Amino acid sequence: MEANVKISTLIGEDQIKKRIKELAKEITKKFNGEPVVAICILKGSFMFYADLLREIELDLTCDFLACSSYFGKTKSSGDVKMTLDLAHPIRGKHVLLIEDIVDTGLTMDYLVKILEAREPKSITNISLLFKPEALKKKVELDYIGFKISNEFVVGYGLDYQGYYRNLPYIARVESMN
Numbered sequence: 001m002e003a004n005v006k007i008s009t010l011i012g013e014d015q016i017k018k019r020i021k022e023l024a025k026e027i028t029k030k031f032n033g034e035p036v037v038a039i040c041i042l043k044g045s046f047m048f049y050a051d052l053l054r055e056i057e058l059d060l061t062c063d064f065l066a067c068s069s070y071f072g073k074t075k076s077s078g079d080v081k082m083t084l085d086l087a088h089p090i091r092g093k094h095v096l097l098i099e100d101i102v103d104t105g106l107t108m109d110y111l112v113k114i115l116e117a118r119e120p121k122s123i124t125n126i127s128l129l130f131k132p133e134a135l136k137k138k139v140e141l142d143y144i145g146f147k148i149s150n151e152f153v154v155g156y157g158l159d160y161q162g163y164y165r166n167l168p169y170i171a172r173v174e175s176m177n
């Protein structure tokens with residue numbers, strides 16, 4: 001692990017697993033057997049995406065988008081850049097947009113606008129973590145795993161300079177030297 005970074009557990013592995021099962025049941029019920037295109041926002045949501053999809057009882061296809069607004073920092077730059085686009089069209093399809101964290105709201109707003117222009121049947125979004133205190137752009141979230149305070153977190157796919165993604169829990173970063 002990256003030296004000189006002190007972390008502590010914020011949301012434990014068991015809490016995450018329990019919440020994912022609850023969210024998957026709600027999503028399964030919402031789509032009532034209709035097929036869904038599940039879109040993973042890379043890189044941070046890959047663990048949440050994989051675990052959530054294993055619990056959803058629907059016909060799913062998978063696709064991926066990559067965006068960044070952090071560029072190695074601990075706060076969003078405010079500038080969202082798409083670095084990987086979808087491999088397949090979504091026109092006329094139900095879309096489930098899966099994000100790791102919504103803080104400023106800028107990335108989610110950007111992605112929803114881009115995807116709406118592609119004329120899907122519907123867009124449903126879900127974020128594992130939501131920091132309402134950090135919002136700069138109001139966004140509507142259909143599903144939220146956990147609301148957290150405006151602090152920097154790592155683990156369960158979220159990173160600091162590429163490290164900590166492999167933690168099975170969410171940790172707050174208490175200090176960086």
